[in-house]
């Protein structure tokens with residue numbers, strides 16, 4: 001049974017995997033046997049990531065590519081096909097957040113978040129699915145969020161995009177399941193990465209950030225999660241072990257979505 005989790009010989013593209021969650025997911029796929037391609041926008045990020053993969057003993061291929069640009073994405077996918085082979089596993093991980101109250105947010109800012117967090121998974125999936133159809137199988141994992149289910153102050157664009165990504169996931173499943181393509185989502189809870197660093201910053205008096213305390217209280221596990229805790233779920237959804245799982249969002253949240261919250265003392 002454990003062999004069905006192996007990814008030997010598979011080619012995986014993880015978008016935005018220079019650091020953070022994407023890096024941990026790519027590392028997991030490599031540990032299970034896959035060959036890794038990743039992209040990001042920053043040249044400095046690309047170089048430091050290539051070094052970080054090398055230090056882990058992973059021969060990852062890195063590409064400078066903005067996932068919102070369809071031509072850049074098509075060129076990258078063509079290069080990966082030439083250099084590594086047709087993509088078997090796609091992880092749509094690249095994403096940003098802007099924490100701005102809705103009425104103060106410009107339309108450009110809203111559009112930028114939706115462009116990277118929702119339109120880009122469409123663009124990259126569209127570029128990769130034809131190769132998967134030809135190959136007779138494929139796995140797509142969309143990195144969703146607590147905000148695929150919940151709202152909160154200041155994250156209107158992000159929640160709109162991540163809610164949309166949940167439905168894009170279900171639609172790719174509906175449209176391409178017949179070609180033996182499984183498209184699922186992983187919905188991480190609150191994970192310690194650069195994206196969430198501002199929410200954990202110590203206050204000038206050395207005390208914990210109020211949001212940090214709030215999130216721990218909202219999480220039955222009573223802590224932030226680490227990117228490495230997404231590794232097992234990623235391998236599961238990328239492997240034959242999950243061939244009958246399609247259109248599902250696997251929340252990896254330490255229990256946040258199950259919990260009504262702590263009663264006041």
Ligand code: NAP
Nearest residue numbers: 016018020021040041042045066067094095188191193195
């Ligand atoms: P992060 O630390 O900010 O890393 C984001 C990555 O995406 C970087 O490698 C970044 O590299 C890349 N990126 C951003 N925009 C891009 C673009 N247009 N084209 C190509 N690459 C791009 O974020 P993270 O916390 O690891 O989050 C990764 C994913 O998980 C995101 O989709 C995020 O919304 C989601 N998520 C995060 C959490 C959390 O608590 N951290 C929870 C749930 C979901 P460059 O800057 O060099 O482009």
Ligand code: GCO
Nearest residue numbers: 097145146147188189190196
């Ligand atoms: C925020 C956070 C979140 C997380 C994550 C939760 O400001 O509330 O950044 O949105 O990044 O997506 O699952």
